Amino acid sequence: MKLVLLGPPGAGKGTLAALLHKSLKVLHISTGDILREEIKNNTPIGIEAKSYIDKGALVPDELVIKLIENRLTSNKEFSNGYLLDGFPRTRKQAENLDEILKKIGQPFDCAVYMDSSLPLIIKRLSGRRVCRNCGATYHITNRPSKKDGICDQCSGELYQRPDDNEETIRNRMDVYLQSTRPIVDYYKAQGKLMQVDGNKESEELHDLLLKTFDAERKSYKY
Numbered sequence: 476m477k478l479v480l481l482g483p484p485g486a487g488k489g490t491l492a493a494l495l496h497k498s499l500k501v502l503h504i505s506t507g508d509i510l511r512e513e514i515k516n517n518t519p520i521g522i523e524a525k526s527y528i529d530k531g532a533l534v535p536d537e538l539v540i541k542l543i544e545n546r547l548t549s550n551k552e553f554s555n556g557y558l559l560d561g562f563p564r565t566r567k568q569a570e571n572l573d574e575i576l577k578k579i580g581q582p583f584d585c586a587v588y589m590d591s592s593l594p595l596i597i598k599r600l601s602g603r604r605v606c607r608n609c610g611a612t613y614h615i616t617n618r619p620s621k622k623d624g625i626c627d628q629c630s631g632e633l634y635q636r637p638d639d640n641e642e643t644i645r646n647r648m649d650v651y652l653q654s655t656r657p658i659v660d661y662y663k664a665q666g667k668l669m670q671v672d673g674n675k676e677s678e679e680l681h682d683l684l685l686k687t688f689d690a691e692r693k694s695y696k697y
């Protein structure tokens with residue numbers, strides 16, 4: 476499967492992507508993760524990106540498009556497909572993505588749009604904890620780690636993302652509504668959109684998607 480995951484911050488894109496990556500063995504490409512890695516390594520891209528991410532603003536299109544283009548054109552691991560998480564986020568990124576995927580002959584099958592409500596988003600993001608080492612995601616009440624502050628998978632230290640405070644979450648939501656939400660209509664017009672309820676449990680959504688993809692495959696759509 477070749478998928479794009481769309482949705483507001485905190486809709487559960489990363490959590491669902493981790494489940495789909497495991498079950499479908501698809502390549503998972505998250506622009507948020509790539510940018511945070513650049514920040515961690517203190518690269519010129521990371522230094523530039525940090526000033527935007529800390530405010531909850533979008534990193535400039537040119538920079539993110541280049542990053543994705545490099546990843547998609549240099550990676551040949553498409554045998555099981557790919558999953559784009561957090562990209563595209565603007566109309567310009569969506570149009571560039573269409574061109575890049577056409578160039579490499581790997582158009583995506585479906586854009587999964589996960590909608591979610593603001594109060595739930597604030598609750599999810601303000602309680603999110605991430606492993607500094609392997610990037611696994613937890614929630615202090617919904618999905619707590621077995622040992623407080625320690626990752627179940629690798630025993631790494633859990634931390635709170637600096638952009639997961641209420642003020643920045645509200646900015647990210649405003650930016651999402653203004654710049655990213657219109658892409659939903661862009662993909663709807665292309666007949667590539669599948670809307671799911673982001674308020675549901677990730678495991679439930681994962682099972683629902685697998686059943687839908689299977690049925691679609693049987694009807695020779697993918």
Ligand code: AP5
Nearest residue numbers: 484485486487488489490506507534561599603614676677
């Ligand atoms: P990014 O890292 O992509 O952040 P985001 O889109 O804001 O999404 P999040 O990672 O915050 O949320 P998510 O939907 O993945 O939720 P998660 O599964 O973790 O981007 C960060 C920044 O980078 C952006 O603000 C921007 O500045 C920049 N950037 C990235 N891509 C860019 C681009 N293309 N262009 C320009 N700039 C870009 O879940 C959240 C929490 O809720 C977790 O604690 C989880 O355990 C819990 N949870 C999730 N799902 C459920 C559920 N179903 N039930 C209960 N709890 C749940």
